[in-house]
Amino acid sequence: MAQTVRDQVFISYSRKDKVWLDRLYDMLAPLLRAGQIKIWDDTHIVPGTRWYEEITDAISSAKVAVLLVSANFLASDFIAKHELTPILEAAKKEHVTILWIAVGHCLYQYTELKDYQAVNNPAKPLGSLSSSMRNKELTRICKEIIKHI
DSSP states (O other): OOOEEEEEEEEEEGGHHHHHHHHHHHHHHEEEHHHHEEEEOGHHHHHHSSSHHHHHHHHHHHEEEEEEEHHHHHHHHHHIIIIIHHHHHHHHHHHOOEEEOOOOOOOGGGGGGGGSSSSOOTSSSSSOOOOOHHHHHHHHHHHHHHHHH
C-alpha cells in the first residue's frame, strides 16, 4: 500500500465560526490563485460523495492542520472525535504540524491543545481585535502557515 503524500493544509473549524474560515481564505487568496498552496476543508465535500471518507482522506494528506479554535470548536463532539483526535495522532506519529488559531475566548487549557503553541495569543483571540489589528494578525498567521508548507 502506497503512503499518501502529505502536501496540503487541512482546516478544522466549527460551522458556527465559518466567518473565520472565509476570512482566512480571503487572506490566502493570492497563494491559492497562484497554486502555491493546497487547502482542504469540509466545504470541498460535494453531494453524492462519502463525506466521512473525504474527511479522513484529507487528514491523511495534510502536512499542516490549521485549527480555528473557539468555544464552538471545543464544544463539537464531531471535531473532537473525528478530526482533532486523528490530527493529534498524525502530529505525534507523522510530524504533521498543528497550527491552532484562537478565534474566540475558550477553555483550550483543558484540552490536548494546551500542549501546542498557538499561532496567535489566546488571550487576544482574533474576535477580540479591531478590524485593522485583526487583518494585521491574519496576515502574520498566514505567513506562519506558508512557512510550514
